[in-house]
Structures are given as C-alpha cells and as structure tokens.
Amino acid sequence: MKCRDGQMIPKEQRCDGIVNCADGFDETVAACAELRCQSEQFQCEYGGCVDGQAQCNGTIECIDGSDEKVELCGRRILVRPTTEPPTTAVPRCELPKQPLNGSYSVVSETNTTQTDYVLSYTCDPGFKLVGHSTVLCIEGTWPDKMPRCVQTCQLMKHPSIVYECTEEETEKPRQCNVEEIDGTIVKTSCRKPNYYSPVELPYMHCQQGMWSSGPVCTAECGTLPPESTPLVLRGSTAKFGEVPWHVGIYLKNPKSKKHMQICGGSLISNTIVLSAAHCFWNENTQRLEDVTNYAVAVGKLYRKWYHPDDEPFAQKSDISEIVVPKLYRGVELYYKNDIAIVIASRPFEYKLYVVPVCLDFNEEFSNIQLHNGNRGKAAGFGLTTGMRGSESPVLRVINLPYENYESCLNLTSPALSRYITYDDKICAGSLDGEALCRGDSGGGLAFPSSISGQRRFYLRGIASTSPPTNDQTVCNTHALTSFTSVIKFEKFIKAYWYP
Structure with missing residues (x-):
C-alpha cells in the first residue's frame, strides 16, 4: 500500500x-x-x-x-490505552473557507485522534480542480496546498493541427485535453503531410477562459505521393495516389443494394466534390434526380464499389446535397453550365492517397497554364475502346493537351461545335486516340505548376461532352473533349467551397 x-x-x-x-x-x-x-x-x-x-x-x-x-x-469504563497517552492534546482542525468558484462537502467527521475531517472538493462549470479532490486533516493540520478551482479553456481541436500542451512551470510536453486550465501553453504544428502553413504557427495561451489564438493550417492540395511516377499517355493504369483528388460517383440500386460507377469528380475540400451537372440530370423531367440515389468514394483504384485491395485506402459517403446552376437545362441548352457541387454526408479525412486538388481563380495564372499543347491530367473508369462493355475495372489516367477555342472549333465537326461555347468551355485532347469516354464525365482536368519549389495540380476543367463516332458508337477516341471551365464559375463554387 x-x-x-x-x-x-x-x-x-x-x-x-x-x-x-x-x-x-x-x-x-x-x-x-x-x-x-x-x-x-x-x-x-x-x-x-x-x-x-x-x-x-x-x-x-x-x-x-x-x-x-x-x-x-453503555457505561464508562477504565480504558487502558495501547500506547502511552500524549502529554499534550492533539489540536483539532478548523474547517477552511469555501474555495473560489467551487465548494467542498464534509464527507465525514471522524472524531479520531488522527483525522478530524475528510472533505470532498468540486468546481463550478468552466473551472477545473487543481489538487486532490479529497482532503484529510491529520492531527490538526491541513495539507500545505489545498485544492483550488482554476478557470479553463475549451480546446476545440482542428484536424489540421497537432497539439502539445505544457504548463507554465514545466517544459515537458504532454497530450492536450479537451479542457485545459488557465496558464496552459499549447505548441501547435501542422499535421503533415496533408496540411501546411506558409507562416510559423504561434503558441496558444489559455488566459481567463480564452485562447490567445486559434491557428488553422491549410490543406495540402494538388500534391502527389513521393513514389508516384510520371504517367504514360493513352490511358495507362493508375497507381494509388497518382490522382488523389479523383472521386468516383456511384448510382445506388435500392433493390440489389449494389453501386454502379457512372461519373467522376474532383475533391476540392473534405466534403465538397466538383462534377458535371449532367451526371445527376433527368432529361425527361428536366430536374435533378433524387440525391439519395447517389454515393461517392475517394482513394479508390478499382471501379467496383467494394474491392478488397481498395479497403485500406478508400473512403465512402452518401450525398447530402447536389447543386447545379439555375440555368442548367442539359442537352436543351447544349450542356451549358455543366457543373455540379456535390456535398458528401460526412467529411473525408485527408490521407496520403486522399488529397484535394488546388483551385485558383486568378485569370493571369490560368492563362499561363492554359496554352496550346500544355498537358493536363485526367482520370476515370470510363470506356477503354469506345464501345459499350469496355469500362475499365481500374482507374486510368491520361495527359491531354490543351487546345484554345479557335483550335477546338477547327478540330470539331460543325454539327458538334455548338456544344463548345466560348463563355464556359475549354477543350483538350487530340485526334490520335487521346480522349475521355462515357464514365469519365465529371472528372477533372488539372494542370501542374511549381510554386516555391512545390509542384501542385490546379483544376481547370470538368469533363462535359465529347462527340460520338460516325457510326454512333458510344465514344469517339479521335475527337476533342470539352470541359466546363472552372474559372468561369468562381462565384458559384465559392458559395459552397471552404478550403
């Protein structure tokens, strides 16, 4: 004992x-x-x-x-003590004052020669006890340090931050609690490799129930894992992490409980996905389909909703909301405004293979990236030969060359050029087999740039339309693909996007 x-x-x-x-x-x-x-x-x-x-x-x-x-x-008897009685009486304790911002209760009053009182201390809400909650008075003496109630700060931990706590009188760090006492110092750092800060993060100080600061790190975006290698053209099979922002859009079958991959998307925050409006649009009713019909998955390499090799990396969620521009009307308006904001029901956790793509709405920077021949990265589970039934079982990636508006019109048949509108579309691809197909719709087209030594991919387009072949097979791999221009929908995106 x-x-x-x-x-x-x-x-x-x-x-x-x-x-x-x-x-x-x-x-x-x-x-x-x-x-x-x-x-x-x-x-x-x-x-x-x-x-x-x-x-x-x-x-x-x-x-x-x-x-x-x-x-x-029942009677007074002559008591023979087991030890010699003390020459002087042991002084009894006097009850202390009630503590500030708290109270104590007398658990017992023993009337012993050793212990007079046992007290139990509690604190008011917003205050925390420093010291033992139970205090004994021994031989007329209270402990040198009595319990006290100290104001606390509530530490609402942000997933981007690593927290280490110390008290003013100690340098040894420890794990932080949800409630920390006044005087606590919190050393903060960004949770790597998924978050960063361009400036040094300040310490947090708990003072009179408030933290001196509340730093938040920025999510890394558009970065690839170190082991990723450059892609081979013409739709090579992807590796885990080669397109860590790619999202699979799945249609749920309520009867069979199965999920069928129908489109792609790009992760721009831990709950927001950018995709194409036509993926969720019913041309007959001219309305969006029911949001409960869909689900999304990130971190996947395989097309099937469930694949054992995906499970260590994949994260899945139902969808809480789908938003498209008010003027979207599908084929009636030649797929103008073909963009959708898809909100996941639960937030995704950024991992090595789950990283949002970067967004930048600076027109000058966009023009630097979008010049003829500059290649952007796209990915999808779509058709591999242009024919039905050739959907890829694994994610495939392709580097598509950008073509400006004039080149795009010159390389597109007059019957299909009406789908390429100057005010909200960009083009990419070539006539020698580099194209996206059915199942790739909604996926992103992202271009790399190195800034301050860090190579990142910036989303510039969302796969919208591509013309069929002359014999009306599903996909023409020898034609350009039109993408909805992300920069044209800055206000629409920023109404929901919180990086």
Missing part, C-alpha cells in the same frame, strides 16, 4: 488498527471506508478491522477509540 507521503507498507497492515504510515494514512476514513471486515472481526467507525473481542474490553484497539465508546459499551 502507498501512503500519502509516498511511503510503501505491506497491504496487510492497511486498516488493522495500528498506524504504520508515518503520516497515519493507513488508518483513515479515506483508506478504510470501503473495507469490509471478516465476520470474526470488529469494524471500527473509520473502517478499520480489529479483533472481534476488542469491543468493550477496556482496551482501545481501534485507532479512533470507537471500540470503547460509551454509546457502544
């Missing part, structure tokens, strides 16, 4: 009627209150256990004298 002052004694000596701890703790209410004596023993008022013949035998064997109390024995 450990005494209050740190002394160790055999557990058999606890509550046996004999003081063995130098501080007397082994024979107190705090140490003995929950003890149950054996049937042949006598239990003292403070909880200790002594010989069953101790009751009213004229010898004090309980440390509090309860085995020889007048109330128990």
Whole structure:
C-alpha cells in the first residue's frame, strides 16, 4: 500500500488498527471506508478491522477509540490505552473557507485522534480542480496546498493541427485535453503531410477562459505521393495516389443494394466534390434526380464499389446535397453550365492517397497554364475502346493537351461545335486516340505548376461532352473533349467551397 507521503507498507497492515504510515494514512476514513471486515472481526467507525473481542474490553484497539465508546459499551469504563497517552492534546482542525468558484462537502467527521475531517472538493462549470479532490486533516493540520478551482479553456481541436500542451512551470510536453486550465501553453504544428502553413504557427495561451489564438493550417492540395511516377499517355493504369483528388460517383440500386460507377469528380475540400451537372440530370423531367440515389468514394483504384485491395485506402459517403446552376437545362441548352457541387454526408479525412486538388481563380495564372499543347491530367473508369462493355475495372489516367477555342472549333465537326461555347468551355485532347469516354464525365482536368519549389495540380476543367463516332458508337477516341471551365464559375463554387 502507498501512503500519502509516498511511503510503501505491506497491504496487510492497511486498516488493522495500528498506524504504520508515518503520516497515519493507513488508518483513515479515506483508506478504510470501503473495507469490509471478516465476520470474526470488529469494524471500527473509520473502517478499520480489529479483533472481534476488542469491543468493550477496556482496551482501545481501534485507532479512533470507537471500540470503547460509551454509546457502544453503555457505561464508562477504565480504558487502558495501547500506547502511552500524549502529554499534550492533539489540536483539532478548523474547517477552511469555501474555495473560489467551487465548494467542498464534509464527507465525514471522524472524531479520531488522527483525522478530524475528510472533505470532498468540486468546481463550478468552466473551472477545473487543481489538487486532490479529497482532503484529510491529520492531527490538526491541513495539507500545505489545498485544492483550488482554476478557470479553463475549451480546446476545440482542428484536424489540421497537432497539439502539445505544457504548463507554465514545466517544459515537458504532454497530450492536450479537451479542457485545459488557465496558464496552459499549447505548441501547435501542422499535421503533415496533408496540411501546411506558409507562416510559423504561434503558441496558444489559455488566459481567463480564452485562447490567445486559434491557428488553422491549410490543406495540402494538388500534391502527389513521393513514389508516384510520371504517367504514360493513352490511358495507362493508375497507381494509388497518382490522382488523389479523383472521386468516383456511384448510382445506388435500392433493390440489389449494389453501386454502379457512372461519373467522376474532383475533391476540392473534405466534403465538397466538383462534377458535371449532367451526371445527376433527368432529361425527361428536366430536374435533378433524387440525391439519395447517389454515393461517392475517394482513394479508390478499382471501379467496383467494394474491392478488397481498395479497403485500406478508400473512403465512402452518401450525398447530402447536389447543386447545379439555375440555368442548367442539359442537352436543351447544349450542356451549358455543366457543373455540379456535390456535398458528401460526412467529411473525408485527408490521407496520403486522399488529397484535394488546388483551385485558383486568378485569370493571369490560368492563362499561363492554359496554352496550346500544355498537358493536363485526367482520370476515370470510363470506356477503354469506345464501345459499350469496355469500362475499365481500374482507374486510368491520361495527359491531354490543351487546345484554345479557335483550335477546338477547327478540330470539331460543325454539327458538334455548338456544344463548345466560348463563355464556359475549354477543350483538350487530340485526334490520335487521346480522349475521355462515357464514365469519365465529371472528372477533372488539372494542370501542374511549381510554386516555391512545390509542384501542385490546379483544376481547370470538368469533363462535359465529347462527340460520338460516325457510326454512333458510344465514344469517339479521335475527337476533342470539352470541359466546363472552372474559372468561369468562381462565384458559384465559392458559395459552397471552404478550403
């Protein structure tokens, strides 16, 4: 057993009627209150256990004298103490003042020669107890440091931050609690590799119930894992992490409980996906389909909703809302405004293979990236030959060359050029087999740039339309693909996007 002052004694000596701890703790209410004596023993008022013949035998064997109390024995008898009586009376404790912002209650008043009171302390809401919640007065003396109630700060932890706490009097860091006392110092750092800050993060100080600052790191965007390698053209099979912002859009079958991949999308925050409006549009009713019909998945390499090799990386969610521009009318207006904001029901956690793509609405920067021949990265599970039934079982990636508006019109048949509108579309692809197909719609076209030594991909387009072949097969791999221009929908996106 450990005494209050740190002394160790055999557990058999606890509550046996004999003081063995130098501080007397082994024979107190705090140490003995929950003890149950054996049937042949006598239990003292403070909880200790002594010989069953101790009751009213004229010898004090309980440390509090309860085995020889007048109330128990019915008469006053000459008591033979087990030890020589003290020459002076042990002073009794006086109850302390109630603590500020808290209170105590008297758990017991023992009337012993060792312990007068046992107090239990609690604090008001918004305050935390510093010290032991239970306090004993021993031989007329309270502890040097009495419990006190200190104001606290609520630490609402942000997933982008790593928190380490210290108190002002110590340098050793520890894990932070949800509630920290006044004077606590929090060292903050960005949770790598998924978050960063362009400036040094300040320490947080808990002062009078408030934190001095609330730093938040920015999510890394458009970055690839170090092991990723450059892509091969013409739709090579992707590796985990090669397009970490790609999202699979799935149609749910309520009867079979199966999910069928129908479109793609790009993750721009932990809950927001950009995709194409036509993925969710019913041309017959001229309305969006029911949001409960769809689900999204990130971190996937395989097309199937469930694939065992995906499980360590994939994150899945239902959809809470789908928003398209008010003027979107599908084929009626030649797929103008073909963009959708898809809001996941639960936030995704950024991982090595789940990273949002970067967004930048600066027109000058956009013009630097969008010049003829500059290649952007696209991905999807779409058709691999242009024919139905050739959907790729694994994610495929392709680098498509950008073509300006004039080149795009020159390379597109007059019958299909009406789908390429100057005010909200861009073009990419070539006539030699580099194209996107059905199942790739809604996926992103992202272009790389190195800024301050960091290579990032910036989303410039959302796959919208591509013309069929002359024999009306599903996809023409020898034609350009039109993409909805992201920069043209800055206000629409920013109404929902919180990076």
